[in-house]
Amino acid sequence: MLILGIESSCDETGVALYDTVSGLLGHSVHSQIALHAEYGGVVPELASRDHVRRLLPMIKALLLEHGRTVRDIEGIAYTEGPGLAGALLVGASVGAALGYALTVPVVGIHHLEAHLLSPLLARPAPDFPFVALLVSGGHTQLMAVEGPGRYQLLGETRDDAAGEAFDKTAKLLGLPYPGGPALAHLAGSGDPGRFRLPRPMLDQDNLDFSFSGLKTAVATLTEQLGADSVEVSMRDKADIAAGFQEAIVDVLVARCARAISQTAMSQLVVAGGVGANRRLRERIDAAGKKAGFRVFYPPVELCTDNGAMIAFAGAMRISQGARGALPFNVRPRWELGSLSAIGR
Numbered sequence: 001m002l003i004l005g006i007e008s009s010c011d012e013t014g015v016a017l018y019d020t021v022s023g024l025l026g027h028s029v030h031s032q033i034a035l036h037a038e039y040g041g042v043v044p045e046l047a048s049r050d051h052v053r054r055l056l057p058m059i060k061a062l063l064l065e066h067g068r069t070v071r072d073i074e075g076i077a078y079t080e081g082p083g084l085a086g087a088l089l090v091g092a093s094v095g096a097a098l099g100y101a102l103t104v105p106v107v108g109i110h111h112l113e114a115h116l117l118s119p120l121l122a123r124p125a126p127d128f129p130f131v132a133l134l135v136s137g138g139h140t141q142l143m144a145v146e147g148p149g150r151y152q153l154l155g156e157t158r159d160d161a162a163g164e165a166f167d168k169t170a171k172l173l174g175l176p177y178p179g180g181p182a183l184a185h186l187a188g189s190g191d192p193g194r195f196r197l198p199r200p201m202l203d204q205d206n207l208d209f210s211f212s213g214l215k216t217a218v219a220t221l222t223e224q225l226g227a228d229s230v231e232v233s234m235r236d237k238a239d240i241a242a243g244f245q246e247a248i249v250d251v252l253v254a255r256c257a258r259a260i261s262q263t264a265m266s267q268l269v270v271a272g273g274v275g276a277n278r279r280l281r282e283r284i285d286a287a288g289k290k291a292g293f294r295v296f297y298p299p300v301e302l303c304t305d306n307g308a309m310i311a312f313a314g315a316m317r318i319s320q321g322a323r324g325a326l327p328f329n330v331r332p333r334w335e336l337g338s339l340s341a342i343g344r
């Protein structure tokens, strides 16, 4: 079965073709970074309008590139939530309309389920069950993944998501939007030991996170440094970035190790945009070696938002008989734990 995947939950338009026999045929992503940069964050209305402009031409180009026509599509998966309502509606309407016209099954996919299952697109892939760390701009959660569609929340952030903390801290340091990758890059040339930043909630007996205090600590630090000189130097900024990254990575790694030992599982999956962070990968891999658990990541280009993960999750659900119903819906807020199991 050839499945078309459509992602439009935030500021990336993603489309993909996934074949249930031969795997991922191809995908393409258009990032709206340049569109939102001057506002320092995603402007929802601009995001929706850009999805409207991009989506159909991207689907056409992808089909053409892989020698297929719209008639070859046998199923459609779009991101139903969580995300920005207007942005989600663009992907949902295109998916539902195309499905209706072609009389093929259409399913709405949970964006985080797609991130969780995306390491199954890599080789080697994990087996079920596994612990998953979802670290993106909107979410920081630890889940026990018993099987496809069977997710149990182990812990989550009480305030900012890890990616959000990266982005807000980067803004404090005057780095260009979106800050996460820029901050990580700057941290590479800094001394992580010069500024000791807090490791929030690490001493607590649970699997939750809190990152807003860390951002406040950086704000206080930059104010103190800036009080003596007109501007905080690049050296200082690099050291702050390195100290910040080390603190956040320390917390994430310790929480993952704890989740693994608490669930007695032996595999950890790291998914979501922050999963692209090199330092995080180094440290989690080292923790896994030490404690005897295996770590899996999605292919690097599928860490951030994309249509391939939506097509893949859609293929799993459609193969098991899932069918969306008209009228279609989007869910800007949607609990991952409320999904139905896929298969048995």
Ligand code: KG4
Pocket (backbone or CB within 6 Å): 010, 135, 136, 137, 138, 139, 162, 163, 164, 166, 167, 178, 179, 180, 181, 184, 272, 273, 274, 275, 276, 277, 278, 303, 304, 305
């Ligand atoms: O999963 P994603 O593409 O979008 C959602 O939030 O759903 O994740 C984007 C987040 C942003 O906050 C971005 O700054 C962060 O992932 N990010 C990184 C890195 N690459 C992306 N954070 C730290 N280090 C990176 N290398």
Ligand code: ZN
Pocket (backbone or CB within 6 Å): 111, 115, 136, 272, 273, 304, 305
């Ligand atoms: Zn995402």
